[in-house]
Amino acid sequence: MVSLPGSRDALRAQLWPLPALGVVLAAGAGVGLPRLDARIQHHIPTSLAAYLFGGGPEAARTVLESITGSMITVTALTFSLTVVTLQLASSQFSPRLLRTFNRDRYVQRTLALFLATFTYALTVLRTVRTEEIGQPPFVPQLSVTVAFLLALASVLALVAFLSHLARKIRVETMLRDVHTDAEDTLRRILPEAGPGAAERPVSPRPPADAVPLPAGNSGFLAAADEKALLSAAVEADAVILIDRNPGSSLIAGTPAGVAWPRTGRSFTTGTRHRLVRQTAEALTTGAERTHQQDVGFGLRQLTDVACKALSPGVNDPTTAVHALSHCSALLCELAKRDPGPRLLADDDGHIRVVLRRPTLAELLDLVVAQPLRYGAADPAVLARILMLLRELAWHSAPGQHPAITDHLERVRSTAASQNFHPDERSELGGLFDSVEQALAGQWPPTAT
Known part of the structure; x- marks a missing residue:
């Protein structure tokens, strides 16, 4: 499994690294x-010099001062608009969308430009330099031209x-961005279920006297270093089970998994x-939470948007349906992919290592439970949930x-x-039947 390094993923979610790099490079270019x-001022061909800045020192200073004054204002405006967008996304859709904007x-x-x-x-x-300074006047024509460009x-x-920005704050764009990130994580973390998926090794079960493995720090589990875990298990001749999914909340000192000797002998102190x-x-x-190894994070973000849209203060069932x-x-x-635990062998x-991953049943409950509760009185929301199940x-296997x-x-x-109109109840009844038919491998066309 290939995963983004945690430090790289954290930097990508920050606004400052790229602008800071731009400032450093610009300072170097300015020097x-x-x-x-x-060095080349007196050797520039006339044909090229015609396209360079041709004013004197005062004109050059005026141009550069105008650029510096206007750019700091524009930068402040751009930053303000970005903050307003973040506030809008947080209050109207979900605070967990801020990472997508960053x-x-x-x-x-x-901002870097x-x-x-x-x-x-x-x-x-x-x-x-001007003549007033007491030195020969100097106008860096090429440098001022670059500043103008x-x-x-x-x-x-x-x-x-x-x-x-106008396109970014549209809910369709935000949902698409979250979908893209979640799909990328899904394809990177979970392998496709091939013909041999049914013959995959059975996950070992821990004995009753397994050694608890407490978490070192509190926070959300972002990633598990597979190489480090496998190396530790081989060195101790043990089997390690991490029974918390990426995205789970860990508390320092609370077990995040267990370990036991592979050969049955007890561990030394x-x-x-x-x-x-x-x-x-x-x-x-x-x-x-991040998309680094968290398969359910994208679904959590999308479900939050649906629940927010179904709140009385927003009342936007169309967004929930989307x-x-x-x-x-x-x-x-x-x-279509292998939802079983991640097994690492020597x-x-x-x-040697068993990494728990969320099952389809758990992720389905994540998606359906809250929208079903908050959208129970809306036939359109119930209809979309039934279509989701259909x-x-x-696409699912019989075991699912x-x-x-x-x-x-x-x-x-x-x-x-619910107190639905008879026509609405009849439409929902047809959708209930269609889900049962899909479970039986049938997909009859809908009536026109």
Whole structure:
């Protein structure tokens, strides 16, 4: 399994790294280009010089001062618009969408361009000399021309940024972005269920006297270092079971898994302490959930949007239906993959590490339970949940059908307790039948 390093994933979710890099590069260019100007100023061909800045020192200072003054204002405006967008996404949709906005490369690059232009113009400004200073006048023509071009690029970037921001705050765009990230995590973490999926090794069961493995830090489990866990298990001749999914909340000192000797012999005191320490170091925790190894995080975000849309203060069932559609697509993709625990074996083929992963039943409950509760009185929401169950039934294996049947009965019980119009109840009844037909491998066309 290939996963993003935790530090890299954390940096991608921050707004500052790319703008900071732009400032450093711009400062370097602001120092280096004027020196290059001083060397080649008298050797520039006339044909090329016609396209460079042709004003004197005062004009150069005026241009550079105008660029620095305007760019810091534009940067503040851009940052303000970004903050307003983050606040809107947090209050109207879900606070867990803020990470998706922070990872937006377009916003990061725009801020980087604005700050780089400001820094570059300010750095070049210090090299312009007038006769009043008592030294020969100097105008870095090439450097001032580059500053002018950066200012033009910033104007175009501002227009494009406003267009991007208007598109970004649309709920359809946000749902699509979350779907894309979740699908990428799903395909990266879970292998496709091949012909040999049924013959996969059986996960070992821990004995009653298994050694608890407490978490080293409190927070959400972001990732488990598979190589470190496998190395620790081989060194101690043990089997390690991590029974908490990525995304679960860990409390320091509370067991996140267990370990037991593979050969039945007891651990020595030193081996036990070393195994506990190495396991704690192999589990990375953070203050928030991430897409690094958390298969259910995208579904959590989409479900939060659906629940927020069904709240009395928002009352937007259409958005809830759209979010459930994205959930259905992800669940259908999940049904095609191997949802069992991650088993790591040593060079001799002995299973050494078992990493728990969420099952289809658990993720289906995550998607259906809360929207069913908050959207129980809306026939459109119940209809979309039934369509979700129908679509999932068509893509799932027979062993996954009991979870779908269980949720089908929950929806049936919920619908029976509502005071729906007879036509609405009849439509829902047809959808109940269609789910049962999909479970039987049938997909009759809907009536037109």
